[in-house]
Amino acid sequence: MRAGATEAKIAEVATALASDLFDEREKAALAYAEAMTFTDRKVTEELFSRARAHFSEAQIVELTAAVALENFRSKFNVALGIEAQGFCLVQ
Numbered sequence: 001m002r003a004g005a006t007e008a009k010i011a012e013v014a015t016a017l018a019s020d021l022f023d024e025r026e027k028a029a030l031a032y033a034e035a036m037t038f039t040d041r042k043v044t045e046e047l048f049s050r051a052r053a054h055f056s057e058a059q060i061v062e063l064t065a066a067v068a069l070e071n072f073r074s075k076f077n078v079a080l081g082i083e084a085q086g087f088c089l090v091q
């Protein structure tokens with residue numbers, strides 16, 4: 001929230017792609033992240049072009065690295081039975 005996100009916006013992240021609270025730049029980043037994360041999806045040329053409309057090449061590399069790192073952490077922690085530390089409560 002330090003970056004300006006409201007509690008209402010954070011609560012709608014799961015449905016962000018259909019929410020009016022998110023602008024097209026945010027929706028492009030989230031769609032890109034979802035395509036990287038879900039095994040039944042891929043980052044298509046169309047999705048990559050959509051991201052390029054909003055982000056520089058360096059920003060896309062940074063976004064890709066951040067999503068990949070979080071995916072790595074998720075798989076790593078589950079494999080080792082590392083539980084959430086309570087920083088983010090998902091309801």
